[in-house]
Amino acid sequence: MSNETGLAFGALEMRAHAMADPDIPDRISLRDHLTEVEIGAFQVERGTTQRLRFDVVVEVSPAPEPLDDDVDRILSYDTLTEAIAHELAAERLNLLETLAERVAERILHEPQAMRVFVRIEKLDRGPGALGVEIMRKRAGDIDLADDTPLHPLIAYLDNSALHSNKLCDWIDTFTAQDAPAIICVGLPDDAPLQTGHGPTQRRIDLLEIEQNAWLLASKDDRCVVIDSRTELDWAMKQGNLSVWAPSKIVLDAVDGPPAVADGLALAHWLAEQMDAARLVVVGKGGFDPAKPEDFA
Known part of the structure; x- marks a missing residue:
């Protein structure tokens, strides 16, 4: 796990101490989001569901105007859960890595999202949690025409x-x-x-x-x-x-x-x-x- 990824998922106090910089972007997060889904590359994992835990942290660009307590001017938390639900419903996947990539990519299509950290863990495949953590950032302006x-x-x-x-x-x-x-x-x-x-x-x-x-x-x-x-x-x-x-x-x-x-x-x-x-x-x-x- 990279230092930045560790800070993204770490305690708020640790992150505040390590990143005391006025230019550090705001973040929104989703923690301990649990769902059951069929996933896995092994034949024994077909035909049965297992629990996944998601943690997502998104760095967001500054609002171009005052928020005025208007939900339409922020990146909604629902966007994170909807990205997970959409990718889980799209098709059965073998790899957590693939799922993490797709969730991150979907979130980065939101105009406010600058960088996203995704952690996914399998909770039923061993005595501990088995998982993957990735960080992806916007490569530039999103070409929405590609999504037509x-x-x-x-x-x-x-x-x-x-x-x-x-x-x-x-x-x-x-x-x-x-x-x-x-x-x-x-x-x-x-x-x-x-x-x-x-x-x-x-x-x-x-x-x-x-x-x-x-x-x-x-x-x-x-x-x-x-x-x-x-x-x-x-x-x-x-x-x-x-x-x-x-x-x-x-x-x-x-x-x-x-x-x-x-x-x-x-x-x-x-x-x-x-x-x-x-x-x-x-x-x-x-x-x-x-x-x-x-x-x-």
Whole structure:
């Protein structure tokens, strides 16, 4: 732990003595914030929750005008708890380091936040608290344009579409849209292996769907198979076409789909997660790319 990090989380008296400087910025803090969440890289940590404790300290820029006891002129404490809740709800994570980075990044998007200290501890993995502490600071002015939400087109291709001689025409239509496109596929026609065991069957079905995704990628070089939300977001910002490999996002979801064997239902779930502009279905009786009204 660096000296500055230690001072950030240390007693107020220690910090006041060590940092007796009129230019030291004001700070707001969140201490001993407890929550239960599923997190961890080990298989034993899947399917169960454990307690996390958060401590967050934020250095804030001086108010440009008198506060006048107006809550809208300060960095609210709710911002800190909301940043934690948002990142915990976004997806299941393996590492505390990743969670700490994301919480810090979200807080630093607030105009008043100059520097943030985040400490996260696991309370149920041993006789003591196991944790990580980081310090991050604003690199410069935040480019809010980077956070403009994108609303993709989600296209579900059934197996007849995958093997159709119109496939390239449909892909042409997807790439010509104003919105970035994500293609979803379902299970292959051949019945997948049946285990009779829910958790293992879920993984097998997801792997079967991913085989279909790679089959699509083999048919058109524009179809790039992607398995993480971070990569999907990046591909959308670049205007690239993506083919969704669902295992990682589904298994890491805090509130995942109830079943994965229905590829179309899975595509609907992704559309909700991505706040999609629209979802189209291509296959038997599917749309004709020459008829835009079928695509709307």
